[in-house]
Amino acid sequence: MSKNYDVIIIGAGPAGYVAAIRCAQLGMKTACIDDWLDKEGEPSPGGTCLNAGCIPSKALLESSELFERMQKDIGGHGINVKGLELDVAAMVDSKDRIVGDLTGGIIALFRAHGIEWIPGHGQLLPDRQVRVTPHKGSRHTISAEHVILATGSRPVQIDAAPLVNDRIVDSEGALNWTDVPARVGIIGAGVIGLELGSVWQRLGASVTLLEAQDVFLAIADQQIAKAALKMFQKQGLDIRLGALVKSTKVIKSGVQLKYTDAEGEHSLTVDRLIVAVGRSPHTQDIATAEADLLLDEGGFIHVDDKCCTNLPCVYAIGDAVRGPMLAHKGSEEGIAVAEQIAGQNSEVNYAAIASVIYTKPELAWVGQTEESLRQAGVDYHSGVFPFTASGRARAMRETGGMVKVLSDTGSDRVLGVHILGVHASELIGQAVLAMEFDASSEDIARTIFAHPTLSEALHEAALAVDNRALHIARSRRS
Ligand code: FAD
Numbered sequence: 264m265s266k267n268y269d270v271i272i273i274g275a276g277p278a279g280y281v282a283a284i285r286c287a288q289l290g291m292k293t294a295c296i297d298d299w300l301d302k303e304g305e306p307s308p309g310g311t312c313l314n315a316g317c318i319p320s321k322a323l324l325e326s327s328e329l330f331e332r333m334q335k336d337i338g339g340h341g342i343n344v345k346g347l348e349l350d351v352a353a354m355v356d357s358k359d360r361i362v363g364d365l366t367g368g369i370i371a372l373f374r375a376h377g378i379e380w381i382p383g384h385g386q387l388l389p390d391r392q393v394r395v396t397p398h399k400g401s402r403h404t405i406s407a408e409h410v411i412l413a414t415g416s417r418p419v420q421i422d423a424a425p426l427v428n429d430r431i432v433d434s435e436g437a438l439n440w441t442d443v444p445a446r447v448g449i450i451g452a453g454v455i456g457l458e459l460g461s462v463w464q465r466l467g468a469s470v471t472l473l474e475a476q477d478v479f480l481a482i483a484d485q486q487i488a489k490a491a492l493k494m495f496q497k498q499g500l501d502i503r504l505g506a507l508v509k510s511t512k513v514i515k516s517g518v519q520l521k522y523t524d525a526e527g528e529h530s531l532t533v534d535r536l537i538v539a540v541g542r543s544p545h546t547q548d549i550a551t552a553e554a555d556l557l558l559d560e561g562g563f564i565h566v567d568d569k570c571c572t573n574l575p576c577v578y579a580i581g582d583a584v585r586g587p588m589l590a591h592k593g594s595e596e597g598i599a600v601a602e603q604i605a606g607q608n609s610e611v612n613y614a615a616i617a618s619v620i621y622t623k624p625e626l627a628w629v630g631q632t633e634e635s636l637r638q639a640g641v642d643y644h645s646g647v648f649p650f651t652a653s654g655r656a657r658a659m660r661e662t663g664g665m666v667k668v669l670s671d672t673g674s675d676r677v678l679g680v681h682i683l684g685v686h687a688s689e690l691i692g693q694a695v696l697a698m699e700f701d702a703s704s705e706d707i708a709r710t711i712f713a714h715p716t717l718s719e720a721l722h723e724a725a726l727a728v729d730n731r732a733l734h735i736a737r738s739r740r741s
């Protein structure tokens with residue numbers, strides 16, 4: 264039986280919509296199904312990233328940072344601002360307009376590439392057939408030579424803190440409050456908890472984060488994480504480690520939490536609570552039992568290193584499969600799968616994917632941490648350069664943090680780069696590029712960076728690997 268499409272993609276997040284565009288560029292007849300509806304109940308492609316993740320959180324982080332700077336830092340530049348006022352509802356509206364422009368942009372890109380955009384729910388049936396339940400119209404079945412599953416992830420919910428209207432919310436709810444609660448509690452001091460905590464703290468809330476683990480940001484290099492923790496605490500974020508939330512109760516004056524730590528049981532009352540305890544793959548009803556799609560423990564779709572599932576010509580990408588839950592990781596998998604379908608030999612370099620936390624200062628890293636290198640028994644050198652010694656950082660009055668380069672003792676190959684500081688999210692791209700080209704720390708040390716730029720700190724950290732950083736009294740190689 265002939266198929267309706269070359270490729271059907273289920274999910275139009277950054278993994279699925281990018282895969283669709285690349286398939287269309289390669290001349291394939293492509294359809295993309297997505298079931299996301301916006302606040303008005305309209306179909307809205309872009310997945311979590313555009314609708315409730317990367318973009319709206321960065322819009323609010325940007326707006327709230329501007330407000331805080333105007334309030335606290337701007338005087339240092341010799342600028343006095345009088346009559347500063349905050350309009351949270353307008354800030355949230357501005358965020359929604361940014362999201363609307365970008366999701367509308369995806370619909371336009373689909374049109375421009377001749378991709379059939381199907382708003383509705385998709386479910387995989389045997390033999391690469393897909394049952395479509397459209398938002399408008401009746402249920403029907405379509406088929407393709409290849410199917411790509413890109414159904415993403417959803418916030419983890421815990422029994423200790425069931426969601427309650429706008430009082431106990433997940434990350435999406437916390438992007439839509441239109442007033443500033445006096446006291447905000449957050450369960451989970453991971454990436455999302457820290458970003459949302461920063462937004463509401465900058466806007467005036469007193470924020471307490473309860474984190475079950477004893478170690479702060481265990482995924483990050485611990486020298487960087489420890490320095491960041493000190494800076495966040497200085498800003499006023501109350502981060503309590505080793506604090507396991509056991510129960511929550513909505514009361515008249517807010518939300519009462521009970522948690523335990525090494526000292527015993529405690530209670531805490533806040534006005535509103537954000538549950539930010541991680542995300543789980545969105546795969547519960549992705550395929551019928553007859554389709555026989557294999558899921559791993561934890562509900563991730565089982566894939567090999569080429570994103571092939573257990574079914575022929577069925578692939579899975581993005582948050583729904585193993586690996587870091589990051590938009591750019593899913594997009595790259597989408598591109599690689601599209602190119603594999605077209606007969607090319609594409610793959611994803613999982614060793615060079617940057618992670619970023621968009622707090623102030625930002626944390627950004629790529630590759631190995633000192634902890635992971637020690638654990639693997641790899642001999643390495645570390646070069647560190649603090650932003651206090653950067654002329655540009657001083658001119659910006661943003662001197663917190665450092666750049667750290669880790670390189671292999673024998674070959675000098677760069678194994679990891681870790682940045683805590685202003686614009687770390689942009690600076691890390693240079694390190695990713697270096698690692699993509701298998702650079703040595705000497706390659707970075709020999710590269711000429713413009714002066715005065717923050718990038719010079721990466722140069723100096725690479726020089727510090729060989730004890731020859733120029734703008735610190737004693738280079739800190741270890
Ligand atoms: P999603 O973006 O989750 O998209 C999946 C889509 O598939 C959704 O639209 C969903 O409705 C749809 N779908 C699911 N099942 C079906 C079905 N059966 N039929 C039809 N449609 C279906 N990552 C970063 O890299 N940088 C950041 O700064 C960042 N910030 C974040 C901030 C927050 C608050 C959150 C929550 C996440 C953030 N992330 C960030 C993570 C990022 O959003 C995800 O990694 C990314 O969206 C995953 O992309 P995806 O395409 O795999 O899935």
Ligand code: AMP
Pocket residue numbers: 421423450451452453454455456473474475476506507508509539540541542
């Ligand atoms: P991330 O996966 O980066 O979003 O981080 C989520 C964090 O939430 C992890 O560090 C978990 O340890 C933490 N967490 C999960 N459940 C609880 C809980 N009941 N109380 C406190 N912290 C929790």
